[in-house]
Amino acid sequence: MKLELPRLGHRATVCPDGLTAVAALEKNTYDCIIVDLDMPGLDGIGVIAKCKETSPGTEAVVLTGKSSLDTAIAALRHGAFDYLTKPCRLIEIEALLKRVTEKKLLEQKFRALEHQVRRLEGAPRLIGNTPSMQKVRMLIERVAPTGSTVLILGETGTGKELVARSLHDHSNRAHMPFVAINCGALPETLIESELFGHRKGAFTGADDHRVGLFEVAHGGTIFLDEIGELPKAMQAKLLRVLESGEIRRVGENKPVMVDVRVVCATHRNLPEMVASEDFREDLMYRINTFEIMLPALRERIEDVPELARHLLVRHRRGKDADAGIAEDAIIALCSHVWPGNVRELANVIEHATILCDSGPIRREHLPSRFDSRQLVGAARQKPGIMTLRELEMEAIHDALERHAGNKPKAADQLGISLKTLYNKLNQTATPEKAA
Numbered sequence: 001m002k003l004e005l006p007r008l009g010h011r012a013t014v015c016p017d018g019l020t021a022v023a024a025l026e027k028n029t030y031d032c033i034i035v036d037l038d039m040p041g042l043d044g045i046g047v048i049a050k051c052k053e054t055s056p057g058t059e060a061v062v063l064t065g066k067s068s069l070d071t072a073i074a075a076l077r078h079g080a081f082d083y084l085t086k087p088c089r090l091i092e093i094e095a096l097l098k099r100v101t102e103k104k105l106l107e108q109k110f111r112a113l114e115h116q117v118r119r120l121e122g123a124p125r126l127i128g129n130t131p132s133m134q135k136v137r138m139l140i141e142r143v144a145p146t147g148s149t150v151l152i153l154g155e156t157g158t159g160k161e162l163v164a165r166s167l168h169d170h171s172n173r174a175h176m177p178f179v180a181i182n183c184g185a186l187p188e189t190l191i192e193s194e195l196f197g198h199r200k201g202a203f204t205g206a207d208d209h210r211v212g213l214f215e216v217a218h219g220g221t222i223f224l225d226e227i228g229e230l231p232k233a234m235q236a237k238l239l240r241v242l243e244s245g246e247i248r249r250v251g252e253n254k255p256v257m258v259d260v261r262v263v264c265a266t267h268r269n270l271p272e273m274v275a276s277e278d279f280r281e282d283l284m285y286r287i288n289t290f291e292i293m294l295p296a297l298r299e300r301i302e303d304v305p306e307l308a309r310h311l312l313v314r315h316r317r318g319k320d321a322d323a324g325i326a327e328d329a330i331i332a333l334c335s336h337v338w339p340g341n342v343r344e345l346a347n348v349i350e351h352a353t354i355l356c357d358s359g360p361i362r363r364e365h366l367p368s369r370f371d372s373r374q375l376v377g378a379a380r381q382k383p384g385i386m387t388l389r390e391l392e393m394e395a396i397h398d399a400l401e402r403h404a405g406n407k408p409k410a411a412d413q414l415g416i417s418l419k420t421l422y423n424k425l426n427q428t429a430t431p432e433k434a435a
């Protein structure tokens with residue numbers, strides 16, 4: 001190893017025993033350690049344990065004879081990357097170290113992408129200073145470090161996902177993954193494999209093994225948005241997972257332990273759904289250990305100016321972000337009812353920034369429904385004033401308003417699927433008068 005590893009392009013430090021290796025790990029950072037199992041002083045498993053403690057980013061590979069294969073497997077359980085059986089060939093060492101290098105590169109790329117996404121999104125900041133939002137912030141700070149299951153309630157677009165992310169960021173799982181899934185946006189047949197994964201060939205179309213989101217979120221937080229839309233059969237399976245901490249991939253019998261904090265959200269009235277037998281009572285009690293209720297935007301109109309400015313900075317990504325929003329536009333924004341809440345406001349600001357990419361946003365840059373409700377009504381009689389997209393959004397907002405933000409009911413009334421409704425709500429606003 002001393003001779004060959006440098007020839008393969010690696011820098012190697014050779015230690016005569018376990019204790020020397022631990023001392024070296026405390027002094028320097030290594031990408032990988034290759035350890036024997038039987039050593040005087042401290043054995044291989046002990047070295048790996050110390051390594052995971054002092055240098056969690058270092059991968060460990062175990063060298064073992066055939067007789068100690070069981071111990072090698074134990075080492076894998078202690079977090080070793082892989083093992084090699086002695087006598088091992090150079091080509092095997094080379095292939096293994098190549099895999100370690102690839103893993104390191106992927107981790108690095110992942111971190112860079114994560115950083116980039118954060119920069120693009122901006123650090124998630126919960127804007128709002130009204131007493132109801134101050135209370136939300138206080139509740140987040142209290143419950144975040146506890147690891148309890150949290151249920152976030154509120155109309156569509158009130159910021160439930162943002163609160164879930166904030167809970168994760170304030171918890172001791174913040175350095176681990178935050179995974180969000182919208183239970184209402186997936187067909188019933190896919191939810192189970194999306195959440196728990198599947199084995200290759202488990203069903204038609206399962207061409208590959210797939211790791212479920214619960215496993216992806218291991219060590220971190222999973223956010224189950226629109227939990228009220230989860231089909232009854234899946235509700236039972238989720239309850240089992242929450243109670244046992246084990247998931248079962250579709251097509252596999254062996255359960256897998258996962259350590260995931262669960263945060264759920266819904267705009268539905270769960271006790272009513274329990275009464276109509278659409279939601280399991282036991283699951284409701286399992287997920288509502290701690291509730292956070294988000295106020296609708298119309299109940300905290302005072303927050304609209306600050307929110308609008310914050311969203312403007314986000315959309316302009318620093319470019320002339322200080323130009324702000326003119327008084328006439330602020331007045332128009334504060335007079336709206338916001339059935340789509342902050343998401344609707346974000347779309348309106350995005351619309352405005354498309355029409356006005358520098359200088360202050362004025363009322364004329366807002367969608368035509370901000371002329372005034374009456375004007376919009378009049379525009380409906382005069383084809384040509386409103387674009388198709390605006391008419392569509394108007395119909396969606398009307399339907400949401402009529403059903404107090406209940407998206408499945410609104411989708412029903414509009415004659416579209418729930419998924420299409422989500423797509424339309426998330427669609428980028430396009431300029432009103434394209435060339």
Ligand SMILES: Nc1ncnc2c1ncn2[C@@H]1O[C@H](COP(=O)(O)OP(=O)(O)OP(=O)(O)O)[C@@H](O)[C@H]1O
Nearest residue numbers: 125126127155156157158159160161162342343346
């Ligand atoms: N208090 C807030 N401060 C800043 N931005 C916010 C706030 N609330 C919501 N937003 C922004 O509004 C948009 C919608 O928020 P989010 O997706 O969290 O809402 P939601 O309640 O989860 O919606 P849905 O019920 O449709 O899933 C996002 O772009 C989010 O960043």
